Amino acid sequence: MNKVELIMNNSKKALDNGVGIIGYGAYIPKRRIKAETIAEVWGKDGEDIKNGLMIEEKAVPGIDEDTATISVAATQNALLRAKINPREIGAIYVGSESHPYAVKPTATIVGDAINAGHDYTAASTEFACKAGTAAIQMCAGLVKSNYIKYGLAIGADTAQGAPGNALEYSAAAGGAAFIIGSDKREIVAQIEATYSYSSDTPDFWRRSHAMYPSHGGRFTGEPAYVKHVFSATQGLLERTGYKINDFDFAVFHMPNGKFASGMAKKLGIPFEKIAPGFVVKRIGNTYSGSSILGLCATLDVAKPNQLILLTSYGSGAGSDSFVFRTTDKLNEVRNAAPTVEDYIKDKEYVSYAQYAKIKGKLHYGGAQ
Amino acid sequence: MHRTSVPLLWRRFKHHYRLLGNHCKTCKTDYYPPREICPTCRRKGVLEEKEFEKKGTIQTYSIIYAGPVGFDKQTPYAVALIKLDNGPVLVSQIVDAPFDQVKIGAKVTAVFRKIYEDGKEGIIHYGLKWKVV
Numbered sequence: 001m002n003k004v005e006l007i008m009n010n011s012k013k014a015l016d017n018g019v020g021i022i023g024y025g026a027y028i029p030k031r032r033i034k035a036e037t038i039a040e041v042w043g044k045d046g047e048d049i050k051n052g053l054m055i056e057e058k059a060v061p062g063i064d065e066d067t068a069t070i071s072v073a074a075t076q077n078a079l080l081r082a083k084i085n086p087r088e089i090g091a092i093y094v095g096s097e098s099h100p101y102a103v104k105p106t107a108t109i110v111g112d113a114i115n116a117g118h119d120y121t122a123a124s125t126e127f128a129c130k131a132g133t134a135a136i137q138m139c140a141g142l143v144k145s146n147y148i149k150y151g152l153a154i155g156a157d158t159a160q161g162a163p164g165n166a167l168e169y170s171a172a173a174g175g176a177a178f179i180i181g182s183d184k185r186e187i188v189a190q191i192e193a194t195y196s197y198s199s200d201t202p203d204f205w206r207r208s209h210a211m212y213p214s215h216g217g218r219f220t221g222e223p224a225y226v227k228h229v230f231s232a233t234q235g236l237l238e239r240t241g242y243k244i245n246d247f248d249f250a251v252f253h254m255p256n257g258k259f260a261s262g263m264a265k266k267l268g269i270p271f272e273k274i275a276p277g278f279v280v281k282r283i284g285n286t287y288s289g290s291s292i293l294g295l296c297a298t299l300d301v302a303k304p305n306q307l308i309l310l311t312s313y314g315s316g317a318g319s320d321s322f323v324f325r326t327t328d329k330l331n332e333v334r335n336a337a338p339t340v341e342d343y344i345k346d347k348e349y350v351s352y353a354q355y356a357k358i359k360g361k362l363h364y365g366g367a368q
Numbered sequence: 369m370h371r372t373s374v375p376l377l378w379r380r381f382k383h384h385y386r387l388l389g390n391h392c393k394t395c396k397t398d399y400y401p402p403r404e405i406c407p408t409c410r411r412k413g414v415l416e417e418k419e420f421e422k423k424g425t426i427q428t429y430s431i432i433y434a435g436p437v438g439f440d441k442q443t444p445y446a447v448a449l450i451k452l453d454n455g456p457v458l459v460s461q462i463v464d465a466p467f468d469q470v471k472i473g474a475k476v477t478a479v480f481r482k483i484y485e486d487g488k489e490g491i492i493h494y495g496l497k498w499k500v501v
């Protein structure tokens with residue numbers, strides 16, 4: 001028996017979790033701003049920044065786009081692939097750190113917009129950039145325990161970086177939605193396993209009434225991102241018995257390109273395996289949408305029966321790590337909605353002034 | 369200051385969020401937004417809810433350079449008369465398109481967007497706008 005067969009048998013016995021993704025959908029706003037356009041305003045070298053962060057440009061929301069509208073757009077794409085009646089959705093969780101309301105759920109706006117009826121539980125979740133993967137875990141738990149038939153998990157953000165701050169080059173907008181179900185005939189990617197690693201680490205935060213986040217500078221690297229992503233991934237491998245080489249693809253949260261590619265290197269994963277999901281270079285860090293947009297982009301190219309490793313990261317801090325195994329059904333649904341690549345290519349550049357206007361960085365004189 | 373009647377807006381959510389209008393079974397006329405009574409048939413009219421397909425064609429348009437309060441920060445933007453493929457004509461905003469793509473006869477599809485915010489503390493209005501395909 002060769003190695004591939006062993007893994008498959010192993011997964012059938014031990015890792016078939018009976019739950020998976022039945023539809024996935026991405027959304028990325030059309031506008032982009034180039035790193036050098038931002039760099040120019042602050043007298044910085046655009047090439048230096050592009051090379052340092054591995055971000056060439058980032059997605060900027062339209063003036064009429066927010067986490068709710070991005071969530072709806074991504075969900076509509078997920079529904080096109082899942083082809084289910086939205087009224088069969090029993091839970092809607094929207095993970096974001098830029099919910100439009102401090103009090104009032106984004107999830108119910110999504111529910112009404114997609115005509116999900118009223119027989120569902122809902123909540124807006126927040127865990128910096130990993131609230132979307134936490135939503136996937138919540139839905140998987142409810143589906144697996146038969147409380148609901150389908151769950152809708154969304155991660156979306158319209159991230160803000162203060163003008164002149166390093167985050168201004170990366171903080172971007174976008175999101176992804178996943179419909180979780182348990183019917184084998186519908187699953188496009190099984191959730192074979194998930195494991196999380198969390199600790200109270202103040203690497204990045206935003207207080208309730210602050211417009212822009214604060215971060216602990218160099219503290220954001222080693223004790224925060226690196227420790228949590230690495231520990232969650234290691235923990236997942238230990239618990240599943242998988243070896244890092246068993247995976248065909250890997251996706252890590254992408255606060256910038258350097259962190260994610262550095263993590264792949266540390267874990268011994270060749271860049272080719274993270275390349276399909278390495279969306280950060282062309283759209284920036286979409287926060288709660290980051291790792292899961294990477295997952296969507298990977299599902300857009302993966303073949304059936306391939307293994308995908310996903311590890312998210314949320315400051316504060318924690319990581320959710322997953323093993324997904326694609327099924328034959330993936331090929332059937334892939335073209336039912338626009339791919340991540342379709343969205344990345346459909347773009348329009350904005351100037352720094354237009355960007356400042358869209359993001360509300362302008363002060364208007366007179367009465368408001 | 370909140371300018372919106374929240375209960376009034378709430379009753380219209382489903383019409384704003386989806387393309388939910390109505391249809392008079394007596395004279396076979398479609399309405400969007402939905403009517404309380406059929407203006408043609410009056411008491412003989414029988415209205416039922418009807419959700420229209422989110423596809424249409426631009427009949428005519430205008431570029432707005434001086435928007436009303438709530439829309440003044442969005443200028444310039446395009447507003448168009450849109451004939452739905454399987455429904456009536458409606459007025460809405462065209463988004464995500466350079467103005468040279470906003471043309472009479474252009475095919476459009478609906479997207480879910482923020483319509484306007486009732487000040488910094490009021491409710492956020494969401495609804496459909498249109499995108500050239």
Ligand SMILES: [Zn+2]
Nearest residue numbers: 392395406409
């Ligand atoms: Zn009538």
